[in-house]
Amino acid sequence: MNRTRKKRQIKFPPPFRPLFRPARYKVYYGGRGGGKSWTVARALLIKGLEGKVRVLCAREFQTSIADSVHKLLSEQIEALGLTPYYEVQKTRIIGLNGTEFIFKGIRHNVQEIKSTEGVDYCWIEEAQSVSEESWGVLIPTIRQEGSEIWMTFNPQDDDDPTYRKFVLNPPPGAIVRKVSWRDNPHFPQVLRDEMEYLQRVDPDAYAHVWEGETRTISDAVILRGKVEVRPFETPPVERFYFGADWGFSQDPTVLIRCFVIDRTLYIDHEAYSIGCDIDKTPALFDRVPESRKWPIYADSARPETISYMRRAGFNISAAEKWSGSVEDGIAFLRSFECIVIHERCKHAAEEARLYKYKVDTRTGEVLPVIVDANNHVIDALRYAISKLVRNPRRPMSINSFSGEVMQ
Numbered sequence: 001m002n003r004t005r006k007k008r009q010i011k012f013p014p015p016f017r018p019l020f021r022p023a024r025y026k027v028y029y030g031g032r033g034g035g036k037s038w039t040v041a042r043a044l045l046i047k048g049l050e051g052k053v054r055v056l057c058a059r060e061f062q063t064s065i066a067d068s069v070h071k072l073l074s075e076q077i078e079a080l081g082l083t084p085y086y087e088v089q090k091t092r093i094i095g096l097n098g099t100e101f102i103f104k105g106i107r108h109n110v111q112e113i114k115s116t117e118g119v120d121y122c123w124i125e126e127a128q129s130v131s132e133e134s135w136g137v138l139i140p141t142i143r144q145e146g147s148e149i150w151m152t153f154n155p156q157d158d159d160d161p162t163y164r165k166f167v168l169n170p171p172p173g174a175i176v177r178k179v180s181w182r183d184n185p186h187f188p189q190v191l192r193d194e195m196e197y198l199q200r201v202d203p204d205a206y207a208h209v210w211e212g213e214t215r216t217i218s219d220a221v222i223l224r225g226k227v228e229v230r231p232f233e234t235p236p237v238e239r240f241y242f243g244a245d246w247g248f249s250q251d252p253t254v255l256i257r258c259f260v261i262d263r264t265l266y267i268d269h270e271a272y273s274i275g276c277d278i279d280k281t282p283a284l285f286d287r288v289p290e291s292r293k294w295p296i297y298a299d300s301a302r303p304e305t306i307s308y309m310r311r312a313g314f315n316i317s318a319a320e321k322w323s324g325s326v327e328d329g330i331a332f333l334r335s336f337e338c339i340v341i342h343e344r345c346k347h348a349a350e351e352a353r354l355y356k357y358k359v360d361t362r363t364g365e366v367l368p369v370i371v372d373a374n375n376h377v378i379d380a381l382r383y384a385i386s387k388l389v390r391n392p393r394r395p396m397s398i399n400s401f402s403g404e405v406m407q
Contacts, residue, residue: 013185015179016177022148024149026148030177030179033184045086048086054121055122057070057103058122059105060106060130060134060343069103073088085097106134116141120148122141122142122147123152124149125152127166157215194250205356220357222357222370223334223352228340230340231342237259239259240258240259241259243256244299246302250274251376253273255288256270256377256381257288263337266339267348270345272347292315297383299318299319299380319382351378355371357370
């Protein structure tokens, strides 16, 4: 008796159906929760089943495979029941028919990107961070006949190279779609609650985060005029400051590293994970260089997590809090001439632009009340420098902090 394999139908929401039409550029941008990344991942996995193709999954910055969409693709292979057709390796994903998914960063791998041959599909995730120079390297590299460049991103500023190049002035024939949470048939209730809360307390931030509007920098932004986001090399410094904020059901666990030179605060590394179990937290913290060497000051609301991390080998203790400590911390941050955030610290950069005071919707006045949103990295940053806030005249040296440097 002949048996035919029953094919599973995978439905795509209407905005994503053009993914299966030929076009050199396919641009999917919009707010959080629209399902852009996992839908594109599914489409590429299907393309990989239809025939042997080579897929380059790229980001502006990728220091390890953990920074790539490797995990996302692996999860979708499992969810779609495609494990018989794909082999998930440590740094590649290989189809039984010869399809290959490879993962590369652009900014620090220019020559490697230039030498990448035979790419049929290039998917740039978080494309909002891709610079004009990186586009100049990447586009000529994807030169296979009929090759396509796909991108997914949440817009930042309307003068960012990606937004300007592919949304405001798209190439002829490009497929450009703006998607939001309304286009996601699997939009979870936990995100809906978060979205509705932000819509109530901060309509401008809601429009940017959830509707995918480019942001406007209003007078209510707390760090307005203080922040630069750019690449830089970390110089030899006397010490690093580390701060941690703990996640709950839908909030991220964050570790931040920063240092001070003269009157400038630099943020050079972050670790950020939503829904991070306590046993996974040491590995998350290890993503930040020297996190086991220097003292870490953490949110005191989770003493059991602090104890666990101390047993795991981290020099960690609760950050001191006092009446008005949040306001004092913000005032201290604003006292710096500049706060420079490395481009790879995308969550720190986003919060610095969105962290704001409440605005009276009737009069437009900025109120002296901080919106309780977009503050997880900011809180970690406050904890990191909390000793300096408490006594700003104290010398910025190892001796100004309690706790020994771990060797």
